Structure formats: structure tokens, C-alpha cells
Amino acid sequence: MRIGELARRSGVSERSLRYYETQGLLRAERTPGGQRQYGEWAVDRVIRIQALYAAGLNSKKIAQLLPCMRDADGAPSEIATQQLVKDLSAERERINRTIADLLRSRDVLDEVIATASAVGVSTDSRADTVGADHG
Template identity: 45%
Template sequence: MRIGELSERTGASRRLLRYYEEQGLIAAERCANGYRAYSEPIVDRVLQIRGLLDAGLPTRIIKQILPCLNTPRAIHFEHATPEMIATLEQELAGMSARIDCLTRNRDAIAEYLATVRVDH
């Protein structure tokens, strides 16, 4: 498939897909006319990348764990190094802190809205 179709199917802009390719996160073959051609599994790969980015992982970490992604939306390590485990533990702690902060903010807004709605 060409970059436009991949963009439509994943919700990632063409520019973002080119960035993923520059970062070595995805790869495209080149047609005789120079156009990029992506295989079907790249759709799931882009969705995985977007999910990991949304979770707060930087592309340098994503690039390290992508080889361990053997099924769509799942992560499996056969030989995780101590460094990789430590890095992922750090990322997990950071995500948990962000979730806690978001939860507090959500609860505060919900409480405020409940109070405002009663007054109106």
C-alpha cells in the first residue's frame, strides 16, 4: 500500500510516517517510480508505535523494543537485558505518576462540575 492509504488506515499523517521511517521504526520498499510501498503488517506496527508514544515512551525506547513485538499490540521479550528492564521500569514509574496526576485532575474537575451544576 502507498503512504496515503497507510495514513488513512492508521490516522498517522504522511509526515509522521516519514518521520517513523527516518527513525528506523518502520520500513518501506521503493517502487520503480520511487513511491514508498508498505506491507500489510506495517498497519499494526504503526498502531503499536502510536500506542507506545501515547503511553509516553520516547522513540529511542520504542526502537529498542520493536524487535520484541511479535504480535500486534503485545510485547514479548525473550532476552531482556538488565538495562532494558531498568529502562522499562523507569518508564512504567513515569507513566504511573502521570496517570496519578491525571486522575487527581480529573477528580478535581468532576468535583468542580458537580458543585457548579448544583448551583445552576
């Protein structure tokens, strides 16, 4: 498939796909005319890259990690180094801390919403007032 189709199917811009290629995260075959061609595996790879970026990993870490993962074609993964396992474990712990922080923030918001609702304050009108102060 061409880059435009990969962008459409993965929901990622062509510009991002070209960036992934320069970072060694994605590879493309070239047609005799120089156009990029990707296999079906590329959709899964791009989705994984996006998930790893969303988790807070940078392109260097993702480039180290991707060879250890299986793509949709089931190609065998390479053996991870002990340092990579250590680094990824640290990233996982960072993500767990972020999740815990977000859950605490949600709990605080739930308390505020419950308190505001109990005293008859409309959260919608309150939001409008707060938005007006900052708008």
C-alpha cells in the same frame, strides 16, 4: 500498500510515516520506481508507535522497544536487554504516576462540580464567564 494507503488506514500523516522511517521505527520496501511499499504488518506497527508516543516515550526508546514486540504477522520478538527492561519499567512507573495525578485532578473537578451544582450555580454559565475573562 503505498504510503498514502498506510496513512489512511493508520490515521497517521504521510509526513509522520516518513519520519518514522528515518528514525528506524518503520521500514519500507522500494518499488523499481522508488515508491515505498509496506506490508499489512505496517498498520499494526504504526498504531503501536502512536500508542508508545502517546505514552510519552521518545523515538529512541521506541526504536529499542519495537524489536521486542510482535507485529500482527506474529513474527517472533527479539530478546530484550536487562537495561531495556529496566528503562521500560521506569517508563511504566512514570505513566502510573501520571494516571494517579490525572485521577486526583478529576476528583477535585468532581468536587467543584458537585459543590457548584449544590449551590445552584450553572456550570455552563460559569464556564462562559471564565472563558470570557480569558478570551
